[in-house]
Amino acid sequence: MTRRRMLKSGAGILLALGGMLLVGWWQVDGPGAADPDIARPLTITDMSFALTDHEGTSVGPETLVGKPSMVFFGFTYCPDVCPTTLSDISAWLEDFGPEAEGMNVIFITVDPERDTVEAMADYVSYFHPSVRGWTGPGDEIARSADGFRVRYEKIPTDSGDYTMNHTASVFLFDETGRFSGTIDYHEPREFAVPKIRQALEIPSEEPV
Amino acid sequence: MRKSNAMMLAVALTMSGTLALADEPTIEVEGAWARASIGVSRPGAAYLTLRNTGEETETLTGLQTDLAMMSEFHRTTTDDQGVSSMSPAGDIEIPPGESVLIQPDGGMHAMLMRLTRPMIEGETFSVTLLFADGDELAFDVPIYGIASRGPQTE
Numbered sequence: 001m002t003r004r005r006m007l008k009s010g011a012g013i014l015l016a017l018g019g020m021l022l023v024g025w026w027q028v029d030g031p032g033a034a035d036p037d038i039a040r041p042l043t044i045t046d047m048s049f050a051l052t053d054h055e056g057t058s059v060g061p062e063t064l065v066g067k068p069s070m071v072f073f074g075f076t077y078c079p080d081v082c083p084t085t086l087s088d089i090s091a092w093l094e095d096f097g098p099e100a101e102g103m104n105v106i107f108i109t110v111d112p113e114r115d116t117v118e119a120m121a122d123y124v125s126y127f128h129p130s131v132r133g134w135t136g137p138g139d140e141i142a143r144s145a146d147g148f149r150v151r152y153e154k155i156p157t158d159s160g161d162y163t164m165n166h167t168a169s170v171f172l173f174d175e176t177g178r179f180s181g182t183i184d185y186h187e188p189r190e191f192a193v194p195k196i197r198q199a200l201e202i203p204s205e206e207p208v
Numbered sequence: 209m210r211k212s213n214a215m216m217l218a219v220a221l222t223m224s225g226t227l228a229l230a231d232e233p234t235i236e237v238e239g240a241w242a243r244a245s246i247g248v249s250r251p252g253a254a255y256l257t258l259r260n261t262g263e264e265t266e267t268l269t270g271l272q273t274d275l276a277m278m279s280e281f282h283r284t285t286t287d288d289q290g291v292s293s294m295s296p297a298g299d300i301e302i303p304p305g306e307s308v309l310i311q312p313d314g315g316m317h318a319m320l321m322r323l324t325r326p327m328i329e330g331e332t333f334s335v336t337l338l339f340a341d342g343d344e345l346a347f348d349v350p351i352y353g354i355a356s357r358g359p360q361t362e
């Protein structure tokens with residue numbers, strides 16, 4: 001239960017330093033700025049994993065090189081955070097229109113037990129057509145999550161089922177696979193869109 | 209405090225409801241919506257905004273719907289490491305003059321577990337809110353698509 005312990009110690013640190021961190025965050029970083037305490041994903045080319053996309057094609061880190069990428073981890077049994085994020089992503093993509101067509105947009109499941117290739121195909125069909133769903137064996141999902149520095153944990157529910165706690169940030173990479181930024185859950189559009197613009201290397205009207 | 213939903217004004221077109229004391233509404237439901245489900249094996253989520261137009265704090269304790277065998281309000285939190293989780297919200301207090309957003313932006317949702325039937329886009333289902341003083345408020349919730357971002361974008 002290493003993950004559980006890590007999550008708990010994270011909460012402990014937050015309690016101990018809570019006030020200080022909060023003040024620091026507002027003063028130094030402000031809303032929407034990248035949190036230096038959160039581990040950055042590796043460069044795509046330093047990752048190693050083998051998954052299957054929702055059309056049954058073998059995919060891995062190499063699939064993400066050559067185009068800018070947007071990657072999000074979640075699960076299809078997620079009632080709130082995942083559909084909200086995928087809807088946000090779909091709306092951002094619509095904002096960009098053809099400019100974002102060359103982007104990899106990947107939804108990787110943290111619940112491969114229930115999220116089969118078929119389940120992923122069914123699920124992603126409801127969102128922007130650019131969204132690809134990736135799944136695979138549990139150990140390969142774990143290797144991909146390690147590369148992106150994503151955490152997840154299975155949590156039993158009162159209804160006799162289980163849900164997944166998971167990192168809900170959207171990761172951005174440029175076309176060489178270099179990490180370019182994170183969009184946090186519920187980050188306002190005015191922060192999200194310039195970050196995507198940066199990953200796409202579209203010159204911004206204002207300095208980012 | 210005595211309230212009765214017999215006087216509830218259900219405005220069918222806007223899907224809003226009002227919890228009324230004989231002549232004085234105290235809780236208004238705005239922006240109620242839910243996402244369609246894929247079948248019945250996945251949990252669903254419904255959203256609403258509650259506005260307290262009365263003089264006293266109202267306490268929401270739960271909800272009921274025949275659409276789900278279990279339903280409860282959940283709070284979604286994201287920790288300092290960016291890890292997101294949800295947990296039962298417990299009693300939700302609505303101070304007088306204030307609104308509580310049980311919406312994606314408000315960090316809360318009504319979690320609908322063990323669905324009794326699929327949630328189909330374009331249909332509606334009935335929800336009854338339960339309050340600490342024993343009052344209830346029933347209204348209909350419209351179902352939008354899975355990728356919907358709420359009534360303001362529909």
Ligand SMILES: [Cu+2]
Binds near residue numbers: 317319
């Ligand atoms: Cu929930």
